Amino acid sequence: MKAVTGETMQQLDRRTIDELGISGLILMENAGRCCAGAITAAYGGNKKVVIVAGKGNNGGDGFVIARLLSGQGWQVRVFILCSPEEITGDAAVNLQRLDEAMITACPRPGDLAKHGSAFAGAGVIVDAILGTGLKSEVRGVYAEAIDLVNSASAPVFAVDIPSGVDSASGKILGKAVRADMTVTFAAAKLGCILYPGAELCGTLQVADIGIPEQVIADAPGCEFMDHAAARKLLRPRGRQTHKGQCGHCLIVAGSSGKTGAAAMAANSAVRAGAGLVTVAVPALLNPTMEIKTTEAMSLPVPDGGTGFFCGDAFKGIMTAAAGKDVIAVGPGLSFEPETADLVRKIVSQAALPLVVDADGLNAIAAQPEVLQARKSSVVILTPHPGEMARLAGITVADVEGDRIGVAKSFSSRYKVFLILKGARTIIASPDGEIAINGSGNPGMASGGMGDVLTGVVTALVGQGYPPFFACCLGTFIHGLSGDLVATEKGEIGISAVDVQESLPYAFKTLLSNAMNGSS
Ligand SMILES: NC(=O)C1=CN([C@@H]2O[C@H](COP(=O)(O)OP(=O)(O)OC[C@H]3O[C@@H](n4cnc5c(N)ncnc54)[C@H](OP(=O)(O)O)[C@@H]3O)[C@@H](O)[C@H]2O)[C@@H](O)CC1
Numbered sequence: 001m002k003a004v005t006g007e008t009m010q011q012l013d014r015r016t017i018d019e020l021g022i023s024g025l026i027l028m029e030n031a032g033r034c035c036a037g038a039i040t041a042a043y044g045g046n047k048k049v050v051i052v053a054g055k056g057n058n059g060g061d062g063f064v065i066a067r068l069l070s071g072q073g074w075q076v077r078v079f080i081l082c083s084p085e086e087i088t089g090d091a092a093v094n095l096q097r098l099d100e101a102m103i104t105a106c107p108r109p110g111d112l113a114k115h116g117s118a119f120a121g122a123g124v125i126v127d128a129i130l131g132t133g134l135k136s137e138v139r140g141v142y143a144e145a146i147d148l149v150n151s152a153s154a155p156v157f158a159v160d161i162p163s164g165v166d167s168a169s170g171k172i173l174g175k176a177v178r179a180d181m182t183v184t185f186a187a188a189k190l191g192c193i194l195y196p197g198a199e200l201c202g203t204l205q206v207a208d209i210g211i212p213e214q215v216i217a218d219a220p221g222c223e224f225m226d227h228a229a230a231r232k233l234l235r236p237r238g239r240q241t242h243k244g245q246c247g248h249c250l251i252v253a254g255s256s257g258k259t260g261a262a263a264m265a266a267n268s269a270v271r272a273g274a275g276l277v278t279v280a281v282p283a284l285l286n287p288t289m290e291i292k293t294t295e296a297m298s299l300p301v302p303d304g305g306t307g308f309f310c311g312d313a314f315k316g317i318m319t320a321a322a323g324k325d326v327i328a329v330g331p332g333l334s335f336e337p338e339t340a341d342l343v344r345k346i347v348s349q350a351a352l353p354l355v356v357d358a359d360g361l362n363a364i365a366a367q368p369e370v371l372q373a374r375k376s377s378v379v380i381l382t383p384h385p386g387e388m389a390r391l392a393g394i395t396v397a398d399v400e401g402d403r404i405g406v407a408k409s410f411s412s413r414y415k416v417f418l419i420l421k422g423a424r425t426i427i428a429s430p431d432g433e434i435a436i437n438g439s440g441n442p443g444m445a446s447g448g449m450g451d452v453l454t455g456v457v458t459a460l461v462g463q464g465y466p467p468f469f470a471c472c473l474g475t476f477i478h479g480l481s482g483d484l485v486a487t488e489k490g491e492i493g494i495s496a497v498d499v500q501e502s503l504p505y506a507f508k509t510l511l512s513n514a515m516n517g518s519s
């Protein structure tokens, strides 16, 4: 699903109006019609609706909804947050089409609050207060209206985006409507997908209002990885597939006390369909790895008896890399200076596609220029916000304040694929492509989940998926696997190994298309 900023959406509206001759009035009519249909389908039992409309085109959509529902026998009250003469353009045309008796103007502070009984009797409240035109903190009567909508007991339907949510970032500009359902137009607004806005939308539907598909496809924006988008990337297995075609992954991982990370990365690669997996570990830990991995082969590399990778490991790892399809470096490596040196040497010398995670990222953060003087054309980094902050030399707040911008600029500067983890993981390619992952749940906020993701992405690269697709699909499958576990066990107490073991079911679910369109 395509996701765009409100600004891009306004350009799309303009292009459709100016170049294709489809008038703004028609787009508004279509927008209102789609909303009226969704309202009737979801809340048609009690035909009493209160519509709160701002003075822009979002309010104009509200007027169309009012006319259409009224025509279907609904009892309609429309509150406008200004005097009628302040409303202009297409919105004014649609305001004039309404029976005056249903309209109450509430231009001054306190006006709307006098109509609490109308809100109390409503079967549904329509939020047509603010849409993509919001640019700053919500002011005056608009803020009051948002409070009133939120305090009412009826379900809330938001037109285009819950009022108060910034359409580009999902940030709440002062205060915002909490909706039960949102119908957004033509393409998802980023604000409906990124948190906290995403949580305020309730059920999100994208409505076709007559903007041609090609115009939407050509617009700058992000791909929202929902079930349908991920399904397009997944290749079913041919009947004659053999393990030699499914990639041999080399995973460089583990240190004393952290063999679990190495085992989860390796076992998750197996569960994500890797043909063969070899996990290189410090020699002292090999007996443990022999027990923790069954299908994956463990490879002891010299560690001077310490349980940590040291410089001597380099030769063994590069020898092991021969004949492999991809190398993952990082899970459970530790902060040992010699290990960090080794990571940087691997990153600069290896020619195979590389996936770097965890302590591997911290090693790079100390000398990010190693990314620029490397041999491999494909490097995938999988940082959480703390690791991203270290890599980019900024604070975690900076990262969280602009997750897309930070991921985009780092991946283009260092020519790497980036998976910036968190609620709505961002995937960035060196060419500027951005995807936002739609799967996963808060139950996955526990140790080891990143090791599982590393295993999945590594396995997909090994199977020949183009790197950006491997990142997008791997992230989605990882989250979907977590969602399947949460469906069975709930969101508290899910372990990374639960997610690892559920991976085949995630692939099966995606292939079956049973959850088409879900996010
Ligand atoms: N042809 C199209 O384009 C189509 C667009 N469509 C619809 O139009 C919507 C976009 O409409 P829009 O651009 O008119 O902006 P909108 O969200 O209604 O808000 C603007 C109003 O809000 C006010 N306001 C702003 N900031 C504020 C603040 N902080 N606090 C308080 N007030 C604030 C601002 O007031 P002003 O600052 O001008 O005094 C202005 O009056 C879009 O989401 C979709 O629903 C569909 O019909 C399909 C066709």
Ligand SMILES: [K+]
Binding pocket: 058, 127, 128, 129, 130, 131, 158, 159, 160, 161, 162, 163
């Ligand atoms: K709205």
